[in-house]
Amino acid sequence: MLKKGDIALVILLVVAVIAGLAGIRFYRGGMKGDRIAVIKQENKVIREINLDEVQEAERLSLTGDYNNIILIEKGRIRFEESDCPDLVCVHTGWLDKTGSFAACLPNKSLIMIKGEGEEVDGATY
16 A cells, blocks of 8 residues: 555656656757758858758768868768868767757858747747
8 A cells, every 4th residue: 555655756756757758848849840951151051951851861062271071861960071170060960959050160161950930039059
């Protein structure tokens, strides 16, 4: 038979699980709608790609002071290779969430992910 303390513990666990699931749903809220990857070089838009509509992997080469190879897959994008000196762009890894970005400063190139209907608010970083 359950005691008062056991019932309280079960209720507390149920509330914690529900709160955890709600937190995960809130965190993934930025993934609703279309995620558009914008690729820029020297502040000019080179290409915009709807990541949710990508059917097969693709590589895009950017040339400039240095060379970048961008890998595009369904739902994600990254700098795969670069011959820039610091390789921060490559080490940034995969981008798959609205608002995330990676930049290769030596080559003046940028990848950022925009979401459908996004607005700037107090939680934007």
